[in-house]
Amino acid sequence: GESVGLHLPTLSVQEGDNSIINCAYSNSASDYFIWYKQESGKGPQFIIDIRSNMDKRQGQRVTVLLNKTVKHLSLQIAATQPGDSAVYFCAENGDDYKLSFGAGTTVTVRA
Amino acid sequence: DADVTQTPRNRITKTGKRIMLECSQTKGHDRMYWYRQDPGLGLRLIYYSFDVKDINKGEISDGYSVSRQAQAKFSLSLESAIPNQTALYFCATSDRTAQETQYFGPGTRLLVL
Numbered sequence: 001g002e003s004v005g006l007h008l009p010t011l012s013v014q015e016g017d018n019s020i021i022n023c024a025y026s027n028s029a030s031d032y033f034i035w036y037k038q039e040s041g042k043g044p045q046f047i048i049d050i051r052s053n054m055d056k057r058q059g060q061r062v063t064v065l066l067n068k069t070v071k072h073l074s075l076q077i078a079a080t081q082p083g084d085s086a087v088y089f090c091a092e093n094g095d096d097y098k099l100s101f102g103a104g105t106t107v108t109v110r111a
Numbered sequence: 112d113a114d115v116t117q118t119p120r121n122r123i124t125k126t127g128k129r130i131m132l133e134c135s136q137t138k139g140h141d142r143m144y145w146y147r148q149d150p151g152l153g154l155r156l157i158y159y160s161f162d163v164k165d166i167n168k169g170e171i172s173d174g175y176s177v178s179r180q181a182q183a184k185f186s187l188s189l190e191s192a193i194p195n196q197t198a199l200y201f202c203a204t205s206d207r208t209a210q211e212t213q214y215f216g217p218g219t220r221l222l223v224l
Contacts (some may be wrong), residue, residue, distance in 0.1 A: 032211055046212055098156060098159065099211065
C-alpha cells in the first residue's frame with residue numbers, strides 16, 4: 001500500500017551541528033507535505049510545510065527539501081540545540097485532505 | 112497547542128467499560144480529527160469530521176465511535192474498552208481555507224486494564 005516513512009528511527013547529533021532527517025513517501029499523487037515535532041508528553045507541533053510545486057522551503061533554522069523524482073522529503077535543522085530533541089514526523093496529504101504519517105525519527109542532541 | 116484542548120489528559124479504565132474522550136477547539140476550524148498513537152506506528156486516523164453534519168471513518172475505526180456536538184467539540188467514545196486500545200489519543204483540527212495543516216491537542220493517555 002501507499003505509505004509515508006522515515007529512513008531512520010533514531011538520530012543522535014552533537015549540539016551545534018546540523019541535523020538532517022529523511023522521509024520517503026510512495027504516493028505520487030500527494031501534493032502537500034508537513035513536518036511535525038513531538039516533544040515528550042506533548043502533541044505534534046507544526047514545523048514547516050511544502051507543496052509539490054516547490055523544491056525547497058526555509059523557516060527559522062529549518063529547511064525542507066522535496067525531491068519528487070525519488071519521492072523523498074528531508075528536514076534540515078541548522079545549529080541543533082538541546083530543545084530540538086524530539087520525535088519528528090513527516091506527513092503527506094492523502095485522499096480528502098487526510099494526512100498520512102510516518103513512524104517518526106527520534107532526535108537526541110548530545111551536549 | 113492551547114487552542115486545542117483534550118480531557119482527560121490521563122485515564123485508567125477496565126476492560127468492558129465505556130469511556131469518552133473530549134476535544135474542544137477555539138481555532139474556529141471546520142475540520143476535526145481523532146488519532147491514536149502507538150510506539151513505532153506513528154499516528155493512525157480513527158475518525159474525522161469536516162463539519163458538524165459530517166462524520167467519516169478513518170483507517171482504524173472499529174471499536175470506536177464519535178460525536179460532533181458543535182463546530183468546536185468532537186468527542187471519541189470507546190463503547191467497550193479492551194486492553195489493545197491502550198494508547199495515546201490525539202485530537203486535531205484544520206481549516207478548510209488554509210491548506211491541510213492540522214493542529215494537535217496535547218493528547219490523552221489511556222490505559223485499559
